[in-house]
Amino acid sequence: MSIFDKFRDVAAGVNELSELGIMPFGAVIEEVSSPTEGVVDGHPVLLAGTNNYLGLTFDPDCIQAGQRALLEQGTGTTGSRLANGSYAGHLALEHELAEFYAAASAIVFSNGFLATMGVVSTLAGPGDTILIDADCHASIYEGTRVSGAEVIRFRHNNPDDLERRLRRLGDRAAHALIVVEGIYSMLGDLAPLAEIAALKRRYGAYLMVDEAHSLGVLGATGRGLTQAAGVEDAVDFIVGTFSKSLGSVGGFCTSRHAELELLRYKTRAYVFTASLAPSVIESTRVALRIMQDGHQLRDRLWNNVKRLYKPLEAAGFKLGPHPSPVIAIEVESKERALIWWQQLLQRGLYVNLVLPPATPTGGCLLRCSLSAAHTDVEVDRIAAALIGLLE
Numbered sequence: 001m002s003i004f005d006k007f008r009d010v011a012a013g014v015n016e017l018s019e020l021g022i023m024p025f026g027a028v029i030e031e032v033s034s035p036t037e038g039v040v041d042g043h044p045v046l047l048a049g050t051n052n053y054l055g056l057t058f059d060p061d062c063i064q065a066g067q068r069a070l071l072e073q074g075t076g077t078t079g080s081r082l083a084n085g086s087y088a089g090h091l092a093l094e095h096e097l098a099e100f101y102a103a104a105s106a107i108v109f110s111n112g113f114l115a116t117m118g119v120v121s122t123l124a125g126p127g128d129t130i131l132i133d134a135d136c137h138a139s140i141y142e143g144t145r146v147s148g149a150e151v152i153r154f155r156h157n158n159p160d161d162l163e164r165r166l167r168r169l170g171d172r173a174a175h176a177l178i179v180v181e182g183i184y185s186m187l188g189d190l191a192p193l194a195e196i197a198a199l200k201r202r203y204g205a206y207l208m209v210d211e212a213h214s215l216g217v218l219g220a221t222g223r224g225l226t227q228a229a230g231v232e233d234a235v236d237f238i239v240g241t242f243s244k245s246l247g248s249v250g251g252f253c254t255s256r257h258a259e260l261e262l263l264r265y266k267t268r269a270y271v272f273t274a275s276l277a278p279s280v281i282e283s284t285r286v287a288l289r290i291m292q293d294g295h296q297l298r299d300r301l302w303n304n305v306k307r308l309y310k311p312l313e314a315a316g317f318k319l320g321p322h323p324s325p326v327i328a329i330e331v332e333s334k335e336r337a338l339i340w341w342q343q344l345l346q347r348g349l350y351v352n353l354v355l356p357p358a359t360p361t362g363g364c365l366l367r368c369s370l371s372a373a374h375t376d377v378e379v380d381r382i383a384a385a386l387i388g389l390l391e
């Protein structure tokens, strides 16, 4: 018996891929020269597998703010905010996030996973009930596991199923926590948030929306699906990440309940980890400002979405149900998905390969993510490379 016996399946999977000479999970982007261009295996590639929705990773103002913070405040904070103290930038960013969402409280975490996992696991505890969409992200699942609460999964994007389960809870529904996402990260589909918000209101439950992939992408000022669906007054907690539209790293939770502040003292994922480096905080603050005024970036992004989704649909690919910056092609067989992924790379296109059990459908996905930084020519190249797979 070895402690590593439980990894036999993983080892077999890795061996299978290395025998085929295809290593999708070890891809190294050796150089990156813009939000859309990099070098993999010594060859230039067009990047269509990032979550750089607004293309802000190379924004000169974000870079300058980060550089200045590095010079003036050093490389890191070396400790947790509760134990070692907050920097002024942490408070400023929280203040700006609270203002942006017109929220009573905002807490910044060291990454998006910790924000979601930490808040879910602390808000709900033994005796509470969490209802989650079956396709929720691993960080949400992890939070439910750690919470000790009763966990009820409802069918993906199915308000009827959610309602059945809320009804069955009786009085307990009134303090249950419902957790959904804005845009789901695998198929790029949107939650039916207006219907879910109506159920939340009817049953008096709490509603949390993870806007990781919808922040900056949806809503007039980028506040996500909650804003786009016009249900901000029904949403109790918004969690999100700085690692996608804002082009840096970090996570946050905002709430219209001032009691969110109390979670600072109870959330282990906040208390027992080092806070974000000043350079990250300062570049994120600039990105947040750019994002709020980023109508043109959002328009550009959604033009790119239409420009790619339509020809792929017309070519007969099975895509996620909604056009969104995440465009995923479902591929029935694993062998074909692997070969296609490799062919795309050889033809200069980098996309993500997602294999079960990480996929919601049980099939395999070639997952593209679009950026406002992609030019029309680049989007057409992505479409041509993907459609070329069918020839």
Ligand SMILES: Cc1ncc(COP(=O)(O)O)c(C=O)c1O
Residues within 6 Å of the ligand: 111, 112, 113, 114, 116, 137, 139, 181, 185, 210, 212, 213, 241, 242, 243, 244, 249, 250, 251
């Ligand atoms: C829905 C969702 N929540 C949370 C996270 C975690 O964010 P981060 O990668 O910034 O830790 C992700 C990341 O992919 C995500 O898709």
